Amino acid sequence: MKHESVEINAGLLIVLTLTVISIGGLVEIVPLFHIKDTVEEVKGVRPYTPLEQRGRDLYIREGCYACHSQMIRPFRDEFLRYGHYSLAAESKYDHPFQWGSKRTGPDVARLGNKYSDQWHTEHLVKPQALVPESIMPAYPWLLKNDLKYDDIENRMRALKATGVPYSLTADEYQANVTNFGQAMADKLHIPNAKATLEAEAKGRNWDGDKDRITEMDAMVAYLQMLGTLVDFKKYDQGYFASFR
Amino acid sequence: MALSSDKKPGQVETTGHVWDGDLREYNNPLPRWWLWTFYATIVFAVVYWIMYPAWPVFKTFTPGMASLTIEQDGKEVQVPWNSRNLFIQEMQSSPAAVRQREFTEKVSNASFEQIIADPNMLAFARSMGAGLFGDNCAACHGQGGQGNLPSYPSLADNEWLWGGSFEMISKDLQNGLKGNMPAFPSVKGEALTDLANYVLSMSGLEVDAASASRGKAGFAMCAACHGVDGKGNPMLGAPNLTDMAWSNLDMMGAQNVDAKRKMVEHVVTNGIQREMPGFSNRLTPVEIKMLTVYVHELSGGQ
Numbered sequence: 001m002k003h004e005s006v007e008i009n010a011g012l013l014i015v016l017t018l019t020v021i022s023i024g025g026l027v028e029i030v031p032l033f034h035i036k037d038t039v040e041e042v043k044g045v046r047p048y049t050p051l052e053q054r055g056r057d058l059y060i061r062e063g064c065y066a067c068h069s070q071m072i073r074p075f076r077d078e079f080l081r082y083g084h085y086s087l088a089a090e091s092k093y094d095h096p097f098q099w100g101s102k103r104t105g106p107d108v109a110r111l112g113n114k115y116s117d118q119w120h121t122e123h124l125v126k127p128q129a130l131v132p133e134s135i136m137p138a139y140p141w142l143l144k145n146d147l148k149y150d151d152i153e154n155r156m157r158a159l160k161a162t163g164v165p166y167s168l169t170a171d172e173y174q175a176n177v178t179n180f181g182q183a184m185a186d187k188l189h190i191p192n193a194k195a196t197l198e199a200e201a202k203g204r205n206w207d208g209d210k211d212r213i214t215e216m217d218a219m220v221a222y223l224q225m226l227g228t229l230v231d232f233k234k235y236d237q238g239y240f241a242s243f244r
Numbered sequence: 245m246a247l248s249s250d251k252k253p254g255q256v257e258t259t260g261h262v263w264d265g266d267l268r269e270y271n272n273p274l275p276r277w278w279l280w281t282f283y284a285t286i287v288f289a290v291v292y293w294i295m296y297p298a299w300p301v302f303k304t305f306t307p308g309m310a311s312l313t314i315e316q317d318g319k320e321v322q323v324p325w326n327s328r329n330l331f332i333q334e335m336q337s338s339p340a341a342v343r344q345r346e347f348t349e350k351v352s353n354a355s356f357e358q359i360i361a362d363p364n365m366l367a368f369a370r371s372m373g374a375g376l377f378g379d380n381c382a383a384c385h386g387q388g389g390q391g392n393l394p395s396y397p398s399l400a401d402n403e404w405l406w407g408g409s410f411e412m413i414s415k416d417l418q419n420g421l422k423g424n425m426p427a428f429p430s431v432k433g434e435a436l437t438d439l440a441n442y443v444l445s446m447s448g449l450e451v452d453a454a455s456a457s458r459g460k461a462g463f464a465m466c467a468a469c470h471g472v473d474g475k476g477n478p479m480l481g482a483p484n485l486t487d488m489a490w491s492n493l494d495m496m497g498a499q500n501v502d503a504k505r506k507m508v509e510h511v512v513t514n515g516i517q518r519e520m521p522g523f524s525n526r527l528t529p530v531e532i533k534m535l536t537v538y539v540h541e542l543s544g545g546q
Contacts, residue, residue, distance in 0.1 A: 081379055130392055131382075237328070
């Protein structure tokens with residue numbers, strides 16, 4: 001076939017262009033779906049509980065990702081400031097993930113348990129009250145708004161469709177008991193979701209008011225578990241390097 | 245370089261396409277420097293594929309031939325080049341890491357008293373402590389440790405709710421703290437006013453003397469934690485009420501004695517719950533040690 005016939009025939013040009021781009025794309029992307037070697041095998045990583053997942057939705061709704069990444073890179077300076085670098089396994093249940101390098105605010109990948117619940121609540125209501133030099137905007141409505149969670153089961157079903165192991169059937173529940181323990185499996189069971197969320201919100205004094213379930217409860221619950229699932233004291237650095 | 249407009253037809257080859265009967269397209273060669281740069285990038289890519297992790301292959305990938313030397317179990321070993329092994333190498337042997345390790349090892353083996361006595365170790369612990377404080381403590385206690393009342397006490401005054409010795413500061417940094425004063429909603433009306441006045445009088449404030457003396461009896465229930473003389477108890481984190489430090493209340497912000505009294509009444513009625521997280525999972529023992537020295541130094545310590 002002469003090159004000229006491709007150039008003067010728009011239909012053929014489109015078909016051939018799409019073919020070339022598709023091959024390029026498939027060669028780059030498809031093998032990544034099959035690489036198992038790069039996701040670390042670590043204990044402790046689990047899906048988000050209903051309250052945490054609602055908090056994560058709010059995190060995305062409020063656009064926190066625009067200023068805060070959740071990805072600590074393997075550099076000494078980042079290690080000293082933020083802690084151990086992030087593992088692929090740690091975000092395997094994240095949809096969408098919150099990686100990135102845009103840091104107007106600090107990275108929050110290991111924010112969990114660093115500050116008190118009270119601090120998070122006060123800080124989100126008015127950051128400058130605690131950190132005068134902060135340029136973070138205030139999110140006072142999180143404390144005012146009641147948390148909407150009547151659709152939590154559907155949210156979990158949607159995540160389940162992407163591969164997050166929330167359970168619907170007895171078999172799936174049993175698998176979760178094996179993988180995550182009885183207490184966590186109960187929380188990951190979709191039919192229990194509403195009751196689980198209510199118990200989580202009232203079981204700890206997230207926002208200073210145990211009786212009311214606010215958006216702040218969910219947000220603080222999410223922030224307080226970030227990066228806390230893997231116990232890095234159990235692994236040596238060489239182990240993680242073997243997955244690269 | 246000749247512009248194509250300077251050229252006459254026939255001097256440069258055309259692509260052979262003809263539009264509208266006489267429009268032709270010159271087939272000018274690419275500038276040589278550009279073409280050779282392009283070939284060089286191709287060669288670079290091939291070398292890169294061979295040297296570094298590159299191609300996905302079924303369930304694994306080509307790890308590349310480049311290697312790094314790191315220390316493992318006391319021996320030097322060769323490992324494949326990748327960002328994580330590079331990180332291990334950086335942690336082990338980057339100039340900054342080596343220089344710091346010299347001091348962290350010294351600090352790690354020294355007692356608090358030895359660190360304070362040695363100007364080099366002290367300077368190192370101070371500057372490392374300042375960084376650690378900024379990353380971990382300043383969000384609550386302020387950049388200079390000035391605190392943020394009512395919830396986050398000052399670390400820069402010399403009043404220590406939970407004890408200000410090196411050992412106590414170090415223990416609290418590791419395990420965190422839970423401060424809890426129970427609420428006394430049953431104390432109401434005049435009894436509450438009298439009690440609050442008595443508490444204020446302990447630190448020498450001018451209050452209604454008659455009311456304060458009536459409140460003294462009510463203080464018996466407070467004495468369990470704050471002591472009969474109101475001097476507090478660092479084992480329980482119960483503050484000294486006689487020293488005017490007011491680690492829980494923004495007394496300096498109060499307009500007058502009435503406003504100060506209302507603050508005390510509020511605490512009696514509602515109690516106080518405060519929490520500081522522990523840092524033993526986040527910081528290494530030597531980091532805790534240097535941070536302890538820094539926090540101790542903020543106010544002189546005990």
